[in-house]
Amino acid sequence: MRVLIAGAGIGGLYLAHGLHRAGVDVEVFERAASPDAFAAGYRIHIDRDGDRALRSCLPPRQVADYEAACGRPPRTFAFVDERLRELLAVEIAPAGADSGHRSINRYRLREILLSGLDDRVRFGRELAGFEQGDDVTARFADGSATAGTILVGAEGTHSPTRAQLLPHAGRVDTGVDGITGRVVPHGPPAELLPSAFADGPGLVLAPGGRNLFVATHEDYLVWGLSARRESLPAGGIGDLVPDRLHSLARELTARWHPRLRHLVDAASEVSGFTIKTSVPVPPWPAGRVTVLGDAIHSMPPSRGIGANTALRDAELLCRNLTSGMAPVAAIAAYEQEMRAYGFAAVKASVQAQRQGLVANPLAFSASKAALRVLNAVPVLRDRVFR
Incomplete structure (x- = not known):
């Protein structure tokens, strides 16, 4: 053969x-x-x-x-809102254990x-x-x-x-655009990273159908900002150059927690993407x-x-x-x-x-409330995320 x-x-x-x-x-x-x-x-x-x-x-x-x-290896995955208030923290592996991830x-x-x-x-x-x-x-x-x-x-x-x-x-367009940033901090990455993401990656859920994925590695951090296209200026990222993409990311996070704004601002490499799916x-x-x-x-x-x-x-x-x-x-x-x-x-x-990019204000509030309920009931949380 x-x-x-x-x-x-x-x-x-x-x-x-x-x-x-x-x-x-x-x-x-x-x-x-x-x-x-x-x-x-x-x-x-x-x-x-x-x-x-x-x-x-x-x-x-x-x-x-x-x-x-x-x-x-990550130990946790955290969900927070744009003000860095905890919504849900999922344990991937106990301290000292290998998660396999x-x-x-x-x-x-x-x-x-x-x-x-x-x-x-x-x-x-x-x-x-x-x-x-x-x-x-x-x-x-x-x-x-x-x-x-x-x-x-x-x-x-x-x-x-x-x-x-x-x-x-x-493949079909999902109607979602994104901007990614790579941050190389001057000191240890943990000094720049919000504490919610100290033991693993996490997701910031924000109003208006936007979210921010954050992850840290040995000597740098990455973030990925996703948004529904209708919520973006000029209908999407199109062919925006890196400097304009970075400016747009700052605009979209302007009312977020200062530590998140600082993380977005500190990116040295920025690129854009459109999400499609089969x-x-x-x-x-x-x-x-x-x-x-x-x-x-x-x-x-x-x-x-x-x-x-x-x-x-x-x-x-x-x-x-x-x-x-x-x-x-x-x-x-x-x-x-x-x-x-x-x-x-x-x-x-x-x-x-879709669950991470809820634009309707009432649905977004309900989604955050559901995560808080899971966070408060460990047995239910573990069953859902197993």
């Missing part, structure tokens, strides 16, 4: 590692000219299942590199996943299309082509593989081409499970392809299971985004 993977993202590289270790002939084709194209980006959340999957797939040296690159820079994780695959990854090879028959032929933008047993599209949200295989599987796709006939990760079930970042769902895809597909099943049967079994949990993750992420 020869497996062709389009896209050297986290899911595609994980799959390549798993197949390569199992003795499968695998080759990865990446549009970017070099690994340096991955340098931009923040840390991502790896949950217990994603952490277990990475440890089971990677060779010992890469596992050691992964452990060294991970940030301090990790955070790692996306670029660094890709570096780790690339190591050990040096002769298997081809940069500067953008997939243009494919042809299926007794095998599958991948055709590239430079005019070249290669044949394999199966093709896996792991190119992310703008996947050419998905566009040809499932042209009806589009929609469920009815089952399709299995063949020699399939997709994984954001190529099929991209979702809002509101639950931090996009990368973990891609890892789950790659682990499942690798297990099926190396189980002895015929390739098309292995893909059919993968797609049936992936559609169920993948689009369930999309639905949960969209719902979490």
